[in-house]
Amino acid sequence: MLLFTNSVCLECEPGRYCPGIASEASLPCPPGTYSEAGATTCTTCPAGSYCPHPELKPIPCLDGEYSYPGQSACTRCPPGKQCSLKNTAGTNCNEGTYSIGGQKACTSCPAGYFCKDTTKAPTELCGEGTYSLDGQVGCTVSLVIDCRLVLKVRSVLLLLKLLPLQIVTLDIINSLKGPISANNVSLDFPATVKLEHFVILGLTLLEPLILAPLVL
Numbered sequence: 001m002l003l004f005t006n007s008v009c010l011e012c013e014p015g016r017y018c019p020g021i022a023s024e025a026s027l028p029c030p031p032g033t034y035s036e037a038g039a040t041t042c043t044t045c046p047a048g049s050y051c052p053h054p055e056l057k058p059i060p061c062l063d064g065e066y067s068y069p070g071q072s073a074c075t076r077c078p079p080g081k082q083c084s085l086k087n088t089a090g091t092n093c094n095e096g097t098y099s100i101g102g103q104k105a106c107t108s109c110p111a112g113y114f115c116k117d118t119t120k121a122p123t124e125l126c127g128e129g130t131y132s133l134d135g136q137v138g139c140t141v142s143l144v145i146d147c148r149l150v151l152k153v154r155s156v157l158l159l160l161k162l163l164p165l166q167i168v169t170l171d172i173i174n175s176l177k178g179p180i181s182a183n184n185v186s187l188d189f190p191a192t193v194k195l196e197h198f199v200i201l202g203l204t205l206l207e208p209l210i211l212a213p214l215v216l
Helices: 147-162 169-175 195-214
Strands: 003-005 010-012 177-183 187-188
Touching: none
Parallel strands: none
Antiparallel strands: 003 010, 177 187
């Protein structure tokens, strides 16, 4: 649109608009709108952008910000939310994640910490005897097991299951006299061998086979 002044038509400048034909004066665009040269109306700033000055074209919001139509400034994504899209207020962070604000995506709670608040970064480590994996809300109680002890117990149970506990068997064991070498360990059987002695001998013989896969 042209602006009529002193018998000379001038083009309506950016940031203003000239609503009528041969207007005698241009009008400024209101906040949240913009216009290019020769405009008859102002254009509303689109969502996802902001218009700080009416004479400038819309400027996209930064990551972690958003805007609705007609804004002259973008809004920072609030804590506890992620703003993956710049034209909406964002979505809430899931459990096990957090956002301190201004984030495009929520951050996963790091291993060793617990995240009880989605609006704050974790500051507390898991206590002694507990642990957490990445993305956990709380800490898990650690159950420490001595693998060698478990294997020994399983070996005992295996022996008790496979070998009949009969007097005949004990008589055969009792017939063993003197030292016996097993797994580089000398065992000196007494005159009367009890069941626990037999179990010890079995464990000594089986231990290298059982524990071999655990040796790197």
